[in-house]
Amino acid sequence: MSSSSSSSSSPEPPSLKDLSKKSNKKQKISKEAQAASTVDQHGKNEGKNPNWDYKQPEGYKAMSLKVDDSTFDWDAIKNDDNLELWVVRVPEGLKPKYLQEAKLELPSSFKTTRVGSIDRKSTTFDVWNLGEDEADTIGGEELRAISALVPRSKHGGKLFQAPKPIARRLIVSARPTLPTPQSSPEGSPVLHQNPPRPRHPTELLTHRFMPLGSLAPIEGGAEAAMDVDVPAPTQSSKSRKKSAKTGGEDAEAPRKKRKSGMESPKKSKKTKAAS
Template sequence: MSSPELQTTTAEKFDKKKDKSSKKKKTKPTPVTIAELGKNEGDNPHWAYKPPPGAILVDHSVDPGPFEWDTVRNNDDLELWLIRVPDSIKAQHLEGVEIDRPVSSRTARVGSLTRKNVVHDIWSAGDGETDFIGGEELRCLSCLLPRKKKKGKLSIAPKAIARHIVISARQAVPTVPRLQPIIHQNPPRPSYPKDVLKHQFVPYGARSQSGIFTTEESMDIEGVAPPDVISEKPRQEVPQVTEMESKEKKRKKEGESPKKSKKHKSKD
């Protein structure tokens, strides 16, 4: 059997649930108002587009001339060239400049421009490498042209950019200093290839100067054989007899008497 306290607590819980459900039914949804434009922007004058500092809005009322979108599209003889110039050169400085006809397949110098004693080279960036002139970013750019049918609004050009021209200042080349005359200078040492050289060890004193004779010495001394040809036996000196000694010897021979020969007895 249940106690009267438990019955009262359960009854109170059911009453609270009923009150919550009744409150939920009484709440009504609030109406949502939708603006005509759908963005709730209104007519605030400060919300209009303003260009960033340093930029100016394009005046679409200006006549584009030959750069009009339809003019470029309809004329097959027109090409779009993209030219990059330094800050020191303006568009008016390019008037009357003559350049060679560039070739799109290779990078080459097509002309030069002198401005304020500074020579600028005009390069045509081709399909190859352009590290030495710069202008790699030109290949990723596209051109926008105004169109009259759209009230001067800019549209992507109907033709691709045909040529990329880069104008850059010529690099200063250091001048070669004048060579001063050298008063004393040893003759250059002969150089021989290593594959021709023969490595040979000769001890000190092996090649003495006593046995070496030059051609001049051999021509000056005629009839004298070199030391190697001379025989080992020394020559005998022949005594020389003078006239006085020969006369004295004759006198001695005349004054001497001949000696008698001894007879030998024969044995019978």
């Protein structure tokens, strides 16, 4: 009885078929993970997931690109060591074909400077080199975060990220119009021309408030002192009472009549002689 009860409670050992199925599943999972983690020569790690491919939204069709061998091909850019990628922002009134005849003086440092100009019939366009420093005069902050996509003919004209980084970023902007100066006769001397106003460095300013005349010496010394109204001294309650008493006695004094020499002396009383 004890042997039958113990055999019924213990689990059955797994069969060889189940073990082989589990090992096959593990091998498939490891192969899929390796395929997903492999990186091709273009730096992509897309794997074979069909959901990662681009799907155009409803109502749109994919455009078929017919790319010939040109300088913008992915392989041509990678194989040419003397080729650089430039990003140029062109205004609406200027056609890109006029950029071929422009002469530019590229600076050695990566600073925002004007490198050339393009003259047209009505306007003149300035060409600026957008450097790494922060310059708010010409704008173009959106060009710093742009990455180039170039077609590749071997893959049917699909767009890939450029194999080289962007070397320079140029901005073409119209030159602002300035008022024409008044024509002066030849030989007329300039009467007066103000020199350029100096610009004081803000880090050296002490910000002391000293208006005009605050540090000038006073002439005359004490004689030139300014007259100041002195407030009257305030009397205390005790002094007020004393002044009131003295004032009352002085008021009663004139009421008493004093004897004067003009008045007749009083008659002396007659004394009766004792008889």
